[in-house]
Amino acid sequence: MKERTAIDTIKGYFYQFDLAIVKLLELKKDTETIVIEGIEDIDINTATEETAIQCKYHAKKEYNHSVIAKPIRLMLDHYKEVIEGTKKQINYKLYGYFESGQAKLTLPIDSTFLKKHFLTYTEKKVEYYHHIKHNLTDTELDDFISLLEININAMEYQSQVKKISTLLINQFGCKAFEAEHFFYNNALKVIKELSIEDDVKKRKISKSEFLKKIDLKRVLFNEWFITYKGEAKLFTELRTQYFTALNISPFERFFIIEIPTTNYVRTELKDVIFTISKKWSKLSKRDQKPFCPYIYLHNIPHKELIELKKELYSEGFIFIDGFDFDGAEFSVKSICKTANNDNSIKFKLLNKFEHINLTLNEINKTKEIYQFYCTNPFFNSSYINVKHVQIQISQLTDIKKIV
Incomplete structure (x- = not known):
């Protein structure tokens, strides 16, 4: 009652x-x-x-x-x-x-x-x-x-x-x-x-x-809207709107993710990366235009990023980050290398914020940006021909429920 x-x-x-x-x-x-x-x-x-x-x-x-x-x-x-x-x-x-x-x-x-x-x-x-x-x-x-x-x-x-x-x-x-x-x-x-x-x-x-x-074209994780809509229904509708397709086009997709300053768990982030990579990669020999996603992790501490990369590498999860050897500078040519069945590149990791625009400028294919932020969007796209979706999250696990 x-x-x-x-x-x-x-x-x-x-x-x-x-x-x-x-x-x-x-x-x-x-x-x-x-x-x-x-x-x-x-x-x-x-x-x-x-x-x-x-x-x-x-x-x-x-x-x-x-x-x-x-x-x-x-x-x-x-x-x-x-x-x-x-x-x-x-x-x-x-x-x-x-x-x-x-x-x-x-x-x-x-x-x-x-x-x-x-x-x-x-x-x-x-x-x-x-x-x-x-x-x-x-x-x-x-x-x-x-x-x-x-x-x-x-x-x-x-x-x-x-x-x-x-x-x-x-x-x-x-x-x-x-x-x-x-x-x-x-x-x-x-x-x-x-x-x-x-x-x-x-x-x-x-x-x-x-x-x-x-007049803001971004999805807020607003407590009142969540109460009105229901969290599960909201995530389902976002997934249907942005992340559901019968045939995934071979676009260059950038998943730009803000790491929460509290309650961060590495295994949760790895699950998010695995989910994005699995759904937004096509690497079989049958695919004439293979592709994999770009991922940038905003505000992740440098030491934590290194430890994350070590774990992914030790688990046989293949990725590239645009650095070809120790001491090398970031190379957009390297990060834009085509992923395929032979090299099995699961995703492309952008280590630094400035690498986003450098990479976007290099790519001539259709590009899409999916930004997941905690409080305010941190990346403002000036590309009028690039789809840019901005979604507020309360925790990393939200991303898995959406993408």
């Missing part, structure tokens, strides 16, 4: 975050803004008006007036301050999804209905009248109602997600996969980071700033 409640709570947060994303994407002007967790869950500021939105998602609950009564009373508290001149006038919106019971509420409401069902309540057997507490007249309550919009027929969770996808596709001219894994993934991260800011001023963002922040 507790687990189901926790899932429902998380889904409620997602629903609110998704609504914020929708509202940002629907703003007419790039200068218009929203505030996360301002007066209400979402405050929208346009050139003509300001609206505070309270968001409720109850997929397993029947609608009852009491469910939205407290949020409406809190909105009335703000309205009282408007009357007193301490706050500026805004519009109020109650946006909610319920499993059933919507027929109980007939709109529009009047002041009598407002007082009876939303402003009168009981706590510890004592009845309270919120309108009397604030000494508000029916005329003032009618004015409040004119500023209040109630929608208890809001979009269902997945329908709202689909709407976001459509809005992102239209905004960026992208495909559905990119809309979800790049832009929506980034958008969740941006909204989540805004929501935890202590200063309300830092929870404010314009449409143009939001679009700039999410």
Whole structure:
């Protein structure tokens, strides 16, 4: 029971975050803004008006007036301050999804209905009248109602997600996969980071700033996106998108991998190398265009790299690194040597960061770069004709589940 409640709570947060994303994407002007967790869950500021939105998602609950009564009373508290001149006038919106019971509420409401069902309540057997507490007249309550919009027929969770996808596709001219894994993934991260800011001023963002922040064509290992998607499903979708093909083309593929500074295990790295080499090499005599991958290990200590190479060599795992003899300088001609059945070169190891561009510049065939990074991408490709995929990982073993 507790687990189901926790899932429902998380889904409620997602629903609110998704609504914020929708509202940002629907703003007419790039200068218009929203505030996360301002007066209400979402405050929208346009050139003509300001609206505070309270968001409720109850997929397993029947609608009852009491469910939205407290949020409406809190909105009335703000309205009282408007009357007193301490706050500026805004519009109020109650946006909610319920499993059933919507027929109980007939709109529009009047002041009598407002007082009876939303402003009168009981706590510890004592009845309270919120309108009397604030000494508000029916005329003032009618004015409040004119500023209040109630929608208890809001979009269902997945329908709202689909709407976001459509809005992102239209905004960026992208495909559905990119809309979800790049832009929506980034958008969740941006909204989540805004929501935890202590200063309300830092929870404010314009449409143009939001679009700039999410316009990153790389896959983030974002905890909120992982919760939404599920780790196993995410890895499967990435593998399907980038690493599944009936016939692997003889391209020159570069796997650029950042080594985590903590929890590094050599055997895990070796498993990753073995996996990449096995899947992305073709060395049989039947292959007219044999090939094997290039691998660069970012931030691996020099001594550890030597020990790794020793182990691979002692296990009979054949590789080259562009150094032909002791004391020789790096040779792009050497590293670009064709792998085949005779020499059995399983992969080509790039020892240094600068060797990546030197090698890329030497190759005239089709090239692809797959970068796996921990926090931020460390290699920025300037090759407009080279496919460059950037995927964030939390640990080395993630790579095996993707490639």
